[in-house]
Amino acid sequence: MAEAPLILLLGNDDDDDDHRALFAEIHRLGGQARRVHPDDLVTEVTADGTRFLAEGAELAPDLVFGWVYEDYLILGMNQLETARLAGIPVVNSAMTLLRGQSKYLNSALLHRAGVRHLPVLWGRDEETLVSWTAERGYPMVTKPLMSSRGRGMHRLTDEASVRDYTRALDPAPEQYYVQPFVSAGHRDTRVLCVNYQAVAAVTRIAPEGTWISNAPGNTRHRAELTADLRAIAEQAAEAMDALFAGVDVAHDEETGELRVYEVNTCPTCTATFQELDMEPVPLLELASFLVAAARDFQGARTGWRPSATV
Template identity: 30%
Template structure:
């Protein structure tokens, strides 16, 4: 692979991107970095740069989706693919892809009007979880415990924001045993982490404490099945475990973040991702 160049597209050169670049260089790759804010790409089949592989690390779902789509038309090999990014970046589409592949998931529905959504919540039974179809880091995720809270939440959902905000995604509330699980799939399952929190939202961005967990074979197979369902090659699959031990897939992250967790898990994710790029080019 000596002499090959990899293009790394980023929003900010965070710890993750710097570690990835170092791992690629250690394997003989040249690395060219591109700020997504500076890219202006013709909508044509004209090849971009040298046509080399692209690691899409944009923090913006919108930019990542468009840039990956354009670059693929130009013949670039983009990791992850535009299809994967578009699917994982939209929680409703993720859920549909998992349902199509018969991956176990919490029940969920999408609605577009306040009264219809509240009525469906009442029929399903409280508590439930509402979340935006687009978004990350646990932002705007809320637990709804009763009809009055549901009316208030849905009123805000449908009276504020733009058209994309006027989509209510409502999901089954899972009574977790104080943690959720994340399995990293880089071609295959390579390890995972447990995120502990006294709060029901267990994102590390919301204060959850990460720790390594040895991924059992059943969890690894489930994560790999979920990754295949969305066309994911380098993804983080979030699992929910009930107090009875049932395991379901919650969400899938197409831009794997690890700066907050790598020291706790010891999983060499940058090196594993660089190895996957090398194997892919072969």
Template identity: 30%
Template sequence: MRVGVVVSDRGDWTAEAIGSGLSRQGAKAEYLDFSELAALVGPDLRFRGEGRDLLGLSALIVRDLGRRGSSDVAFRFEALSALEGSGVRVVNPPSAIQRAANKFATSVALQRAGIPHPETLVTTSLSAAEEFVAQYGRAVYKPLFGFKGRGLLLLTAEDPSPLRGLIEKSGVVYLQEFIESTAPRPRDIRAFVVDGHVAGAIFRVAPAGSWISNLARGGAPERCPTTSEIEDLAVRAASAVGAVYCGVDLIETSSGLAVLEVNGTPSGWGLHQAWGIDVGELIAGAVLRLAGGSG
């Protein structure tokens, strides 16, 4: 069975772990960089990547799509949908990747599933944004399609001035009420879900003097026991966005856990550092089962 692994960085630990897991379970892993993707629309529909016929794949696992611009990203998503429609099992499904990548879509999915989630405002209106920050005193700005903690800003009622520039630049702002964690140090919880189960969880502890806990921004992974509350919320959040595998970020509050967001193309390195858990093996097994292989 041929299984593609879409990744822009061939040194990525998670992609390598998935590929190794596929090989150990009898499948042939083929790494693909979608910067080399080509679609030919004629009497037949054909897709090629780095000289390979993508329609000959049994499955395609997306670790990251890479990007050059908005048109490029739109093409890659449409290509995933077309491949899925042509019989290639795509994981995560294109709809799930899009829903998780768009924080507004994630918030709506979580709300409809009845999952605790910070009060959130998405708006093109400067006055509405200013009112929201004034109401909560502090609010977190997140790029609508942001990742790895890049571009996060903590806005205060005393100084909401960055809002004007953010709206002028992006046209829209995504704001969440700032929730003070009840933990002794600034941190959140990353639960890694694979095929309807939590493979493990970690605390992501912010570096000294920072409130941002993303590992890519200097956060440190520490072991977090998987409680029944973590299991319930993380699995429900994964189901809400339609993901086979994902990272679910939660925060500890005085009234229990709340889900901050869902990552549809997560790294498993932090979980491996803390627990030694190989999510690549688990993802490979889940995909092979879905594609009709052993797994």
């Protein structure tokens, strides 16, 4: 393998600040890094094998890192899976990204792995939701299937609000995704994990007079990586098979337990750590893992450990 392994990031430039910080550290560690937009990747598949090209030149990556979401998720998933089938190591694979960006699969996998989560109901039937929420009690929270930064979240406080919400759903296939509201002081903690290992944690507090902790205008501060917080976040990251993950954890004030809201598989952090006047430790650790994995994927999976945690 080349002395300077090539790491190909598949993604657009929406998170350019994160990518630049990641690439700078990859270069410092002796690797090469390149971002290719899903629209710009050309794939040739023949009986002789698979080739990837960009700007007319063939690419020979030692590892592909998936950072695609929303409009480019499906295209990117196909490209990442094709790379995997061609024998190229992939970090945050097609299925990992789908799991992380689907609230449905998040819930199914977290519960299956025994991670403390929340009961959820999704579908379109109005009467089923009315009965379910009445049995479990209000308030409830509804979220879109795929969203970020608190967009599209609503609180349901009684039967009338449930009926109003379901009747306002767009035509199929839009469905509701509903879970109980957690009394957590309008805050949560995002734990950043690399190779299923927690490397940093940041608490987020909802803007004054609101309840959505990850909404724009929130307050953020460094959080201690306690043993309990580390354990539940690492268990959640592994449940998603997410080698780079942002795990959102709440402290349930009614039960005293930690609960995972969801796992994000394209977590950004540069702006947060700049605000905290800190180096973007998760991206530095991610770069270390990617360079090691590009040289020896299985060896990195079993032997890589973070050099620092915050």
